[in-house]
Amino acid sequence: MLLTFKRTLKEALRNFFRNGLMSFAALGIMTFSLYLIGMLVFLSLAGNLIFKNLEEKANISVYFKPDVEEEAILKVQKEIEENNQVLSAIYISKEQALADFRADNADEPIILESLEEIGENPLLASLTIQAKDPNQFPAIYETINQSAWSENLSRINYEKNKDLIDKIVSSVKTAKKTGFILGAIFCFISILIIFNAVRLTIYNQKQEIEIMRLVGASNVYIRLPYLFEGVFYALGGAIAALLLIILTVKIADPYFSDKILGQGLNNFFWQNLLNIFYFQLLLGIILGILSSLIAIRKYLKI
Amino acid sequence: MIKFDKVTKIYKGDFKALEDINLEILPGEFVSIVGKSGAGKSTFLKLIYAEEMPTSGQVFFDEKPIDGIKKRLIHEHRKKIGTVFQDFKLLPQKTAFENVAYALEVSGAPNEEILEDVPQILDIVGLGNKMEKFPRQLSGGEQQRVAFARALIHKPKIIIADEPTGNLDPISSWEIVQLMMKINEIGTTIILASHNKNAIDKINKRVIVVENGKIIGDYSTGKYKLD
Numbered sequence: 001m002l003l004t005f006k007r008t009l010k011e012a013l014r015n016f017f018r019n020g021l022m023s024f025a026a027l028g029i030m031t032f033s034l035y036l037i038g039m040l041v042f043l044s045l046a047g048n049l050i051f052k053n054l055e056e057k058a059n060i061s062v063y064f065k066p067d068v069e070e071e072a073i074l075k076v077q078k079e080i081e082e083n084n085q086v087l088s089a090i091y092i093s094k095e096q097a098l099a100d101f102r103a104d105n106a107d108e109p110i111i112l113e114s115l116e117e118i119g120e121n122p123l124l125a126s127l128t129i130q131a132k133d134p135n136q137f138p139a140i141y142e143t144i145n146q147s148a149w150s151e152n153l154s155r156i157n158y159e160k161n162k163d164l165i166d167k168i169v170s171s172v173k174t175a176k177k178t179g180f181i182l183g184a185i186f187c188f189i190s191i192l193i194i195f196n197a198v199r200l201t202i203y204n205q206k207q208e209i210e211i212m213r214l215v216g217a218s219n220v221y222i223r224l225p226y227l228f229e230g231v232f233y234a235l236g237g238a239i240a241a242l243l244l245i246i247l248t249v250k251i252a253d254p255y256f257s258d259k260i261l262g263q264g265l266n267n268f269f270w271q272n273l274l275n276i277f278y279f280q281l282l283l284g285i286i287l288g289i290l291s292s293l294i295a296i297r298k299y300l301k302i
Numbered sequence: 303m304i305k306f307d308k309v310t311k312i313y314k315g316d317f318k319a320l321e322d323i324n325l326e327i328l329p330g331e332f333v334s335i336v337g338k339s340g341a342g343k344s345t346f347l348k349l350i351y352a353e354e355m356p357t358s359g360q361v362f363f364d365e366k367p368i369d370g371i372k373k374r375l376i377h378e379h380r381k382k383i384g385t386v387f388q389d390f391k392l393l394p395q396k397t398a399f400e401n402v403a404y405a406l407e408v409s410g411a412p413n414e415e416i417l418e419d420v421p422q423i424l425d426i427v428g429l430g431n432k433m434e435k436f437p438r439q440l441s442g443g444e445q446q447r448v449a450f451a452r453a454l455i456h457k458p459k460i461i462i463a464d465e466p467t468g469n470l471d472p473i474s475s476w477e478i479v480q481l482m483m484k485i486n487e488i489g490t491t492i493i494l495a496s497h498n499k500n501a502i503d504k505i506n507k508r509v510i511v512v513e514n515g516k517i518i519g520d521y522s523t524g525k526y527k528l529d
Contacts, residue, residue, distance in 0.1 A: 003410055003412070004410055007407055007408075207391070207393070210391065211391050211392075211404075212408050213377070213380065214351070214385050215380070215404065215405035215408060215409070215455075216377045216378070216381035216405070216408065216409050216456060217377055217408030217409065218374070218377045218408075218409070219373075219377065221410075222408075
């Protein structure tokens with residue numbers, strides 16, 4: 001069995017190099033398909049992470065009118081925290097808000113100067129509310145709006161975040177859908193071209209196949225080289241595609257703010273490198289073997 | 303060794319290649335099949351090495367019906383039969399040695415066996431000194447000897463030769479005939495399909511005459527009885 005494996009593998013390698021141009025075309029299209037699909041997988045991983053980060057950041061901030069006493073706010077905080085849809089409600093006092101504001105704008109002397117000119121603290125005390133599930137924000141929002149203390153409120157900023165979250169969800173969805181369709185099209189083209197490459201090899205070797213049969217080669221022995229050929233396209237394509245993706249990510253990295261992912265794009269990519277590669281390899285081998293099998297069934301009469 | 307029992311072969315398009323063939327070939331026989339082109343000689347041979355299956359009737363090899371062999375085991379059947387053709391069917395990019403070795407490689411023989419058996423068999427067919435030559439560097443007769451060496455490498459019980467002298471000059475043809483007689487002498491059954499009147503007359507063994515898919519003569523020590 002090992003001997004058959006060795007000999008057929010050798011045979012397949014020879015076929016692969018002998019059909020130079022066709023092998024190159026098949027390898028190229030396989031690389032391109034796997035590149036596209038690998039990028040898609042990577043982007044959807046990144047998209048999921050971005051989405052998760054945003055979800056964690058999503059909150060409702062409730063600002064109180066300046067004349068509301070701290071004691072009253074703390075009471076409201078307690079009430080909100082008792083709501084079982086709410087994960088947390090954090091109280092930020094006027095002083096805290098001012099300190100945060102100063103820290104955030106430490107590099108902007110003009111803003112800080114104008115703050116000095118105002119003289120008193122213009123910021124409002126607030127509660128930052130996080131939901132257990134972002135889908136529950138509308139319900140929480142309603143509860144707050146209809147509460148007895150809603151007249152103490154200066155404003156609730158909810159709509160702003162909601163738009164952003166919705167936008168991200170929908171663009172991730174669109175990207176996935178487009179990518180999936182494109183990926184499917186290229187998979188199909190890959191199958192066609194590899195199928196054609198294997199068909200050509202079979203056609204070129206009509207005589208050899210005939211002789212193999214006459215001298216008593218088993219069917220497995222005759223078929224294996226063509227299956228291996230398909231696997232070569234997969235292996236070569238997966239490796240080349242991965243190199244291309246590494247390059248793409250390296251080029252894209254500087255244009256990508258670390259804040260969105262919570263880390264560098266390149267960094268995130270290397271964490272997921274193996275998963276992406278395994279996925280490409282698996283898909284490539286499935287495509288390669290599938291197209292070889294179709295060609296063998298259709299053209300290799302034993 | 304080989305028995306045809308009411309064998310009829312009809313190809314697609316209703317072409318009747320063989321009709322109601324009944325025949326027995328015993329171990330060690332040298333049987334020549336003669337007949338015009340298209341008479342059914344090649345089909346007759348193809349039924350033996352399982353390239354074709356009969357439309358009706360049965361072909362037996364060593365008492366076992368060939369159509370009963372499972373598809374994935376047909377290669378085992380073919381190993382028992384050596385085949386030689388008019389156009390040699392050698393692989394052009396392989397040397398004489400490699401062409402013969404190929405038959406052992408594809409059936410999974412270990413390398414030691416290949417290195418031992420191939421030179422031996424090439425010696426027997428008289429090409430011991432031309433093992434490293436490519437087919438294009440060999441004469442037609444020599445190429446056919448390589449083909450015989452390849453057919454013999456599995457030590458088959460039977461050799462099927464379809465017009466082996468068809469492409470050869472008279473002298474080479476005669477050498478091939480002598481080679482076949484030598485192979486037959488060591489006990490291998492030979493079935494030869496041929497047009498070569500001279501050769502068949504010299505062999506002077508059993509002759510079966512086929513015409514329009516039917517056996518019209520079977521002579522135990524025959525001369526070429528067509529024309």
